[in-house]
Amino acid sequence: MSALFLILGVPLLGGMLLALVGHRSYARDINVVFSLLTFLAACVMTMQVIQDGPQFVWDKQFYIDPLNVFLVTLTAFVSLTTAIFSRPYMRIEQDHGKMTPARMRLYHSMYQLFSFTMLLGFTTNNLGIIWVAMEAATLTTVLLVSVYRTPASLEAAWKYFILCGVGIALALFGTILVYMAADKALGSEHATLLWSNLSDIKGQLDPTIMSLAFVFLLIGYGTKIGLVPLHSWLPDAHAEGPTPVSAVLSGLLLNVAMYAVLRCKVLTDGALGTQMAGQLMMGFGLLSVVVAAFCISRQKDVKRMFSYSSIEHMGLITFAFGMGGPVANFAGLLHMTVHSLVKSAIFFTVGHATQKAGTQVMSEIRGLIKVNPAVGWGLMLGVMAILGMPPFGVFASEFLILTTAMREQPWATPFLFLALGVAFASMLIRVLPMVFGESTLKPLAHPPALIPVFVHLALALALGLYIPPYLDGWYVAASRMLGG
Known part of the structure; x- marks a missing residue:
């Protein structure tokens, strides 16, 4: 699906380009253009799914279905409007001395890479790649939250990194347990982390392993969602980072973590029957x-x-x-x-x-x-x-x-x-x-x-x-x- 290639390729390319020219005055416009191209590609993919139904891409490693297609479009749309909002906002921050040219380059490049990680998490069919996308989103967000380089922003970034790093580690252990359940059901030659394959045999997955896996996955990804009592990083990250980062954090990143939990819940419900x-x-x-x-x-x-x-x-x-x-x-x-x-x-x-x-x-x-x-x-x-x-x-x-x-x-x-x-x-x-x-x-x-x-x-x-x-x-x- 060429549209998916653009959805993932455009922000990745944008991040690389803005890492070179993100400090220029026209970088704000480039950021908007790349976000617009991503949104247009998401609209094209949406039309394809409406016409042809769910689709597998690239040897089933990516899967577009009714659960994720509207989330992809929503993410691309809010990323575009936030990029538009950030043009005058970041210019004023630069005039106030909060953003140096190096920080502007970091902000623009990480903004596009952050969009890439979220879209990767939504579109992949592989539970392992979802985890990789969430880890990459964590790393890019840490850099965005700390971009002002004030003591408070650095403290908030470290707090975010440590707490969400622990949460992501727990989610990794839960993902490994899901693979163990698949290995037990299918054998090592056919074991897989592709969600579509696991969904087909969810009734055969070991209920004990899956119940334990879901606990780790919910706690791990729940840290990213901001569920109490795993939420303490979120107010600091919102308060100390630039406002455009707060907008995409609150409006988009939390949805990615929720999406990962929902995919795992479907498997757990099928395995346990409770x-x-x-x-x-x-x-x-x-x-x-x-x-x-x-x-x-x-x-x-x-x-x-x-x-x-x-x-x-x-x-x-x-x-x-x-x-x-x-x-x-x-x-x-x-x-x-x-x-x-x-x-x-x-x-x-x-x-x-x-x-x-x-x-x-x-x-x-x-x-x-x-x-x-x-x-x-x-x-x-x-x-x-x-x-x-x-x-x-x-x-x-x-x-x-x-x-x-x-x-x-x-x-x-x-x-x-x-x-x-x-x-x-x-x-x-x-x-x-x-x-x-x-x-x-x-x-x-x-x-x-x-x-x-x-x-x-x-x-x-x-x-x-x-x-x-x-x-x-x-x-x-x-x-x-x-x-x-």
């Missing part, structure tokens, strides 16, 4: 929602507050997939989509707001709607969307998750309502003064890139009102693949 995997996911997910909601109420840094919001929403997604079933799986996929769109839009507006104020402390950011109405309204609408106000798509997905929980897991419903209520009140009471308070802030030196903000919010609004038939078909087919 709800063990789902129960673990519900437990970690519910704990993450509750803890993150109360942590939001204690934050003073705006980027840290929204990072805890990401933990909350990823916990809600994990809980939905843990419940399983067609409705909960559908809701989980929809929530992944709208969360990526809305949270990245919020970080775009937060990036401009913090540049205006020169600080990330919420009490010192006031009156955004008077300084720049587009930034103020963008932040306000984004917050209303992420809090689940109708008619945004987050409301639709949360409504499906909560109603399914009332029917199938009533014990969890009070905790979900409590956590969502606390998060709603805590976030709203902090954002309202930021938007509508009195301010003496001055306009930015360069016009901010606000088109991506309102494009994301418009898409999230549209998904709350109407899901196109082909997108609905993807969600239904992917929900069916996940089973439950």
